[in-house]
Amino acid sequence: MQADLLQAGLYALMLLALAVPLGWFMARVFTGEVRFLAPLEHVILGAAGDRREQGWKAYASSLLLFNAAGFSLLFGILLFQHRLPINPQGFDGLSWHLAINTAISFVTNTNWQSYGGETTLSHFSQMAGLTTQNFLSAASGMAVAVAVARGFAARQAKHLGNFWTDMTRATLYILLPGAITLAILFLALGMPQTLFASVDVTTLEGGKQTLSLGPVASQIAIKQLGTNGGGFFNVNSAHPFENPTAITNFLSMLAILAIPAAFTFTYGRMVNDPRQGRALFVAMGLLLVAAFAAMYAAERFGNPLHAAYADPAAGNMEGKEVRFGLVNSVLWAVTTTAASNGSVNAMHDSLTPLGGLIAMLNIQLGEIVYGGVGVGLTGMLLFVIITVFLAGLMVGRTPEYLGKKIEAREVKLAALTLLVMPIGVLVFGALAIATGTAQSSVQDAGPHGLSELIYAYSSATGNNGSAFAGFTANTAFHNTMLGLAMLLGRFGYIIPILAIAGSLAAKTPAAATAGTFPTHGPVFVTLLILTILIVGALTFLPVLALGPIAEHVSVLFGRTF
Amino acid sequence: MSQLRAALVLSVLFTLLTGLAYPLAITGIGQVLLPHQANGSLVRRGEAVVGSALIGQNFALDRYFQGRPSATSAVDPADTTKAIDAPYNAANSTGSNLGPSSKVLAGAVEARAKALGEGPQPADLVTASASGLDPHLSPAGALAQVARVAKARGKPEAEIRALVERQVEGRDLGILGQPRVNVLALNLALDALAP
Numbered sequence: 203m204q205a206d207l208l209q210a211g212l213y214a215l216m217l218l219a220l221a222v223p224l225g226w227f228m229a230r231v232f233t234g235e236v237r238f239l240a241p242l243e244h245v246i247l248g249a250a251g252d253r254r255e256q257g258w259k260a261y262a263s264s265l266l267l268f269n270a271a272g273f274s275l276l277f278g279i280l281l282f283q284h285r286l287p288i289n290p291q292g293f294d295g296l297s298w299h300l301a302i303n304t305a306i307s308f309v310t311n312t313n314w315q316s317y318g319g320e321t322t323l324s325h326f327s328q329m330a331g332l333t334t335q336n337f338l339s340a341a342s343g344m345a346v347a348v349a350v351a352r353g354f355a356a357r358q359a360k361h362l363g364n365f366w367t368d369m370t371r372a373t374l375y376i377l378l379p380g381a382i383t384l385a386i387l388f389l390a391l392g393m394p395q396t397l398f399a400s401v402d403v404t405t406l407e408g409g410k411q412t413l414s415l416g417p418v419a420s421q422i423a424i425k426q427l428g429t430n431g432g433g434f435f436n437v438n439s440a441h442p443f444e445n446p447t448a449i450t451n452f453l454s455m456l457a458i459l460a461i462p463a464a465f466t467f468t469y470g471r472m473v474n475d476p477r478q479g480r481a482l483f484v485a486m487g488l489l490l491v492a493a494f495a496a497m498y499a500a501e502r503f504g505n506p507l508h509a510a511y512a513d514p515a516a517g518n519m520e521g522k523e524v525r526f527g528l529v530n531s532v533l534w535a536v537t538t539t540a541a542s543n544g545s546v547n548a549m550h551d552s553l554t555p556l557g558g559l560i561a562m563l564n565i566q567l568g569e570i571v572y573g574g575v576g577v578g579l580t581g582m583l584l585f586v587i588i589t590v591f592l593a594g595l596m597v598g599r600t601p602e603y604l605g606k607k608i609e610a611r612e613v614k615l616a617a618l619t620l621l622v623m624p625i626g627v628l629v630f631g632a633l634a635i636a637t638g639t640a641q642s643s644v645q646d647a648g649p650h651g652l653s654e655l656i657y658a659y660s661s662a663t664g665n666n667g668s669a670f671a672g673f674t675a676n677t678a679f680h681n682t683m684l685g686l687a688m689l690l691g692r693f694g695y696i697i698p699i700l701a702i703a704g705s706l707a708a709k710t711p712a713a714a715t716a717g718t719f720p721t722h723g724p725v726f727v728t729l730l731i732l733t734i735l736i737v738g739a740l741t742f743l744p745v746l747a748l749g750p751i752a753e754h755v756s757v758l759f760g761r762t763f
Numbered sequence: 764m765s766q767l768r769a770a771l772v773l774s775v776l777f778t779l780l781t782g783l784a785y786p787l788a789i790t791g792i793g794q795v796l797l798p799h800q801a802n803g804s805l806v807r808r809g810e811a812v813v814g815s816a817l818i819g820q821n822f823a824l825d826r827y828f829q830g831r832p833s834a835t836s837a838v839d840p841a842d843t844t845k846a847i848d849a850p851y852n853a854a855n856s857t858g859s860n861l862g863p864s865s866k867v868l869a870g871a872v873e874a875r876a877k878a879l880g881e882g883p884q885p886a887d888l889v890t891a892s893a894s895g896l897d898p899h900l901s902p903a904g905a906l907a908q909v910a911r912v913a914k915a916r917g918k919p920e921a922e923i924r925a926l927v928e929r930q931v932e933g934r935d936l937g938i939l940g941q942p943r944v945n946v947l948a949l950n951l952a953l954d955a956l957a958p
Contacts, residue, residue, distance in 0.1 A: 205938075209939060246773070246776055249772050249773075250773050251768055252766055263766060264769070267769075268770045270770070271771055318855070321855055329782055329783065333782050333786055334782030337777065337781040369773075373780075373781065382785070382788075386792060389801060392804050394804075395801045396793070396794065396802055398802075401805065403814050404811065405813065405814055405820040409821060411821075413818055414853060415803050420790070435894075436855065440892075442896055442898055443817060443818070448934065448935040448941075451940070507863070507869050508869065511872050512883060512886040513903070520863075521858045521859065522892070523894060523899075524887050524900060524901055525897075526940060530940065549860055551858075551860040552859065554863050555863055649864070671857075671858070757863055757864050762864055762866040
């Protein structure tokens with residue numbers, strides 16, 4: 203217990219120590235003060251050719267076009283991988299629906315795995331296809347956050363910046379150096395990096411074992427850093443080649459939250475009020491700690507159904523790896539669902555009912571507890587707008603944020619985004635049940651079957667990518683519907699928040715008066731957390747009651763399915 | 764129009780930079796500077812490659828320490844539309860993904876525990892790992908097998924127990940992870956001690 207808490211505490215400290223300077227550095231990158239790669243930047247942006255300042259609509263359409271181009275390229279690579287080089291296993295092209303699902307998945311930074319890495323994808327697809335989008339989807343999300351911060355800070359401005367410049371800087375100065383450093387560390391700690399497909403060995407008992415290999419370290423580094431999460435192998439970061447030791451595990455967890463957490467500080471600097479960034483950091487941090495405590499308790503308590511046969515001292519070890527142990531599996535599960543990373547080092551399907559509930563709820567709250575790179579911050583800012591609106595209603599004043607009046611247009615747009623998760627999860631989930639496609643895909647009977655379905659659609663809409671993997675998602679219906687859910691969950695947030703930023707950019711900030719409600723103090727942080735929890739609970743409590751909560755009660759009464 | 768051009772040009776340029784140059788450069792660094800790790804941390808006994816230090820392998824005989832239950836499968840050679848159990852198949856990683864209220868899981872945990880003895884057994888010995896390739900056991904999971912291995916090898920239990928204790932690895936950097944035993948390393952040491 204003590205050793206467990208020591209590891210979790212060390213993680214929190216290291217995350218803070220990393221996020222503060224990184225946030226400062228990122229702010230300098232996006233204001234153009236960091237220039238050590240200026241020649242390369244000039245070549246790339248010169249070739250691109252479009253360097254004009256953009257209003258929110260042009261910024262958003264650039265992002266959409268870029269993601270559409272990325273989708274087409276990736277879709278083509280996956281569909282025709284059998285005609286492309288570096289395919290040592292001789293894999294066939296993917297089915298159209300698996301290719302669409304995977305291409306959407308990587309372009310939207312979801313990285314849902316309907317595919318099984320080592321059994322489906324060629325090395326070329328993994329590198330030129332997936333690794334590229336791991337960078338570019340992350341860079342797109344970061345660009346959005348930067349544009350939004352500029353819009354919030356601006357005074358009577360029409361422009362939010364230039365998408366191509368922001369995206370290129372994010373890749374060149376932040377993602378690429380970070381990924382190279384991390385990949386080399388990962389390599390040294392045991393992750394493979396080769397173009398060979400596999401090696402055959404003869405085991406001590408004389409059996410043959412085929413070890414799947416590939417360019418793992420390079421992909422895993424960016425998969426974590428860009429909150430992507432799509433694994434090289436089927437079991438993702440539970441695979442010993444994808445996460446060989448407790449040290450790679452620790453570095454991976456830091457990489458998952460480093461940029462999202464740093465963005466709160468970047469934001470504070472960019473709006474010229476670091477207190478605003480710190481308040482967001484604290485609100486997110488409190489939610490993270492609460493989620494960790496709840497899941498840790500659930501997993502430590504273990505599964506009462508197994509208590510007569512499995513020594514309860516170790517907690518629930520089904521679907522977990524010995525080298526990580528309980529605490530690192532829980533800490534990972536919390537960080538990966540709080541961020542929109544979605545890589546896993548334990549099988550979430552085998553978490554205890556309440557442990558699984560926390561993972562699901564983290565996603566359903568909209569992945570704003572640090573969240574995905576860039577989009578976690580902007581998702582949180584949508585809640586900030588809702589919160590200042592509610593606070594304004596309580597005292598009967600026009601709500602303000604950063605000195606700017608929050609009016610009907612901004613509140614309507616922010617409220618619109620509150621519908622994204624319920625549509626993607628509840629409406630699409632209900633459709634799957636009504637058409638019978640849910641029932642044929644779930645692995646487990648009883649309430650856990652519903653949990654598997656709800657988790658899948660939460661993960662897709664939240665752009666998370668982790669799964670209750672017993673659920674068979676690789677069917678035409680689910681590949682298509684989950685693909686739509688991913689698109690909805692990505693652009694259903696990005697476009698409204700850019701529109702809000704565009705509208706706020708045009709306003710003139712007023713000086714703070716005695717009547718201004720400060721958005722950096724403990725009262726605001728409390729209100730913000732409560733708003734998030736109330737919205738999430740109102741939306742999802744009914745379905746959680748039918749799934750994980752019903753299962754929890756069943757397990758307590760010794761009922762199996 | 765200028766946006767479309769930028770989208771296409773940057774998609775191609777970044778595919779070359781991040782999708783090819785970056786992974787190939789890391790591959791080069793790995794193959795030149797860190798070839799052991801880059802090629803799968805293979806373990807040799809004499810000339811023969813007997814496995815990877817990172818990947819568990821299937822041990823079924825009484826004379827070896829056995830790793831954790833594994834849920835991996837393989838294509839049935841008799842009927843390629845079906846899958847058969849193939850523990851520690853390192854070309855197709857998977858966990859059981861069974862939910863906590865699963866009857867199948869409860870039955871499997873019970874059967875594994877009863878095969879080991881009376882009462883609760885070390886949790887890692889009765890539950891399937893996440894990857895199906897877990898190379899480790901908890902120290903308790905290894906010690907619970909000492910009597911069986913000692914009997915099969917005709918050695919005193921104390922000697923085998925001492926061997927296990929020598930093979931226990933502490934937490935990484937003294938803090939991270941948990942104490943564990945690498946099953947392949949333990950069995951190699953066992954073969955060296957008592958062939």
